[in-house]
Amino acid sequence: MQTALWGVLVILKISGIVLLGILALLLILLLLVLLVPLRYRIQGSYNKEPEGQAVVSWLCHLLSVKAVYKKKLTVAARVFGIRVFRMEKALGKAKEEAESRGQEEAKQSGGDPGRSEEPATDLRGPGTLEEQRADLESSEISEKQRADLESSGISEEQGTDFGGPATDTKTEETRPDQAREKRKRRPGRGKARKEKNKEKQGFSFTRLYDKLKKKLREIMEKLESSVKKLREGLSELFKKKEELRALLRDEANRRTWRLFKRQARAICRHILPTKITGRVKFGFDDPSTTGQVLTYISPFYGLYARSFQVIPVFEESVMEGQGMIKGRIRIGTLIVLIVRMFFDKNFRGWLRKLRKS
Numbered sequence: 219m220q221t222a223l224w225g226v227l228v229i230l231k232i233s234g235i236v237l238l239g240i241l242a243l244l245l246i247l248l249l250l251v252l253l254v255p256l257r258y259r260i261q262g263s264y265n266k267e268p269e270g271q272a273v274v275s276w277l278c279h280l281l282s283v284k285a286v287y288k289k290k291l292t293v294a295a296r297v298f299g300i301r302v303f304r305m306e307k308a309l310g311k312a313k314e315e316a317e318s319r320g321q322e323e324a325k326q327s328g329g330d331p332g333r334s335e336e337p338a339t340d341l342r343g344p345g346t347l348e349e350q351r352a353d354l355e356s357s358e359i360s361e362k363q364r365a366d367l368e369s370s371g372i373s374e375e376q377g378t379d380f381g382g383p384a385t386d387t388k389t390e391e392t393r394p395d396q397a398r399e400k401r402k403r404r405p406g407r408g409k410a411r412k413e414k415n416k417e418k419q420g421f422s423f424t425r426l427y428d429k430l431k432k433k434l435r436e437i438m439e440k441l442e443s444s445v446k447k448l449r450e451g452l453s454e455l456f457k458k459k460e461e462l463r464a465l466l467r468d469e470a471n472r473r474t475w476r477l478f479k480r481q482a483r484a485i486c487r488h489i490l491p492t493k494i495t496g497r498v499k500f501g502f503d504d505p506s507t508t509g510q511v512l513t514y515i516s517p518f519y520g521l522y523a524r525s526f527q528v529i530p531v532f533e534e535s536v537m538e539g540q541g542m543i544k545g546r547i548r549i550g551t552l553i554v555l556i557v558r559m560f561f562d563k564n565f566r567g568w569l570r571k572l573r574k575s
Contacts, residue, residue: 250277252550262287263540474564481555488551494525496541501531508532 254277262270268287275282285293287309295303465471502508508530515528522528526541559565 252553253548255546255548257544257546259542259544261540261542263538265538470564474562474568477562478559478565481559485552485555488555489545489547491543491545493544494522494541496525496539497527497529498539498541499529499531499536500539501534501536503535505532 256274256276258272258274260270260272262268267289271284271286273282273284279296279299281295281297283293283295285291290306290308293303293305294301466475500508500511502511509532512528512530
């Protein structure tokens, strides 16, 4: 009995140790995710062609993603230094060059462009050229006959055979005249044409007045609808403005607004890069343009003077440079800054109102 009890206790002890070990591992992983920052580094250069790379790593490059651009984009992901993902994509000029190269290869594989395939001509016998000329003349005559008959309104169903022997020239000359006479004999056709021509040529102030009146009515309707929409938008804007004033007059809302601005600034300060270095050398053909660019960037000299070097050139057109930025993002810090906002009761009320609206 005691041995069985001791066996159960030993099993419970071992299972408890295993569970504690699993919980400890989960806690360690959670702390690593929250406290170990994601580090990013972006660097690039430009000298007639852009080049650059970006690296995002976590826990001493235990997990890393690297993107390199040098005429084409290459993205690779590694875990414990082992590559688990890779992608290559051509962009810009590299893509156009690859497409042109593929077209050239397709042309070369399809056949030799220098060799042209000519139709085989049968040169047997002395009378082949004369026979070809006779065929061409007969085809031209048949096409002319077809065009004349189609213009005269006679269909092919009335016994015209273009592939048969030559028809009588008298009948061919008289058929177009007969078709014209038949068209002239149709009652009411000439009067309708005359009326249409009169309507086209005639000028009536009533029709012009009706058209102008219709267009003015359409323009006025559009103006009325746009003015109505503008009034509705302005009224809604004034209502929202009054609501905002009423909200900001309340002391609790002011306190919440100050908290929101403080937390937003802290988040931006945490995400922005901690180190920026670089050098830019630029110049234009016109020295005055270079001077104008310098006047535009001079107000920000105090921000970039220690880490960024700007070299103007007044004698030639130059554009080259290189730069690098580094930073880190700690997920735990972001969660703390955001959760601190949710502890405010008034802020939760704002969120509920936004969801309802």
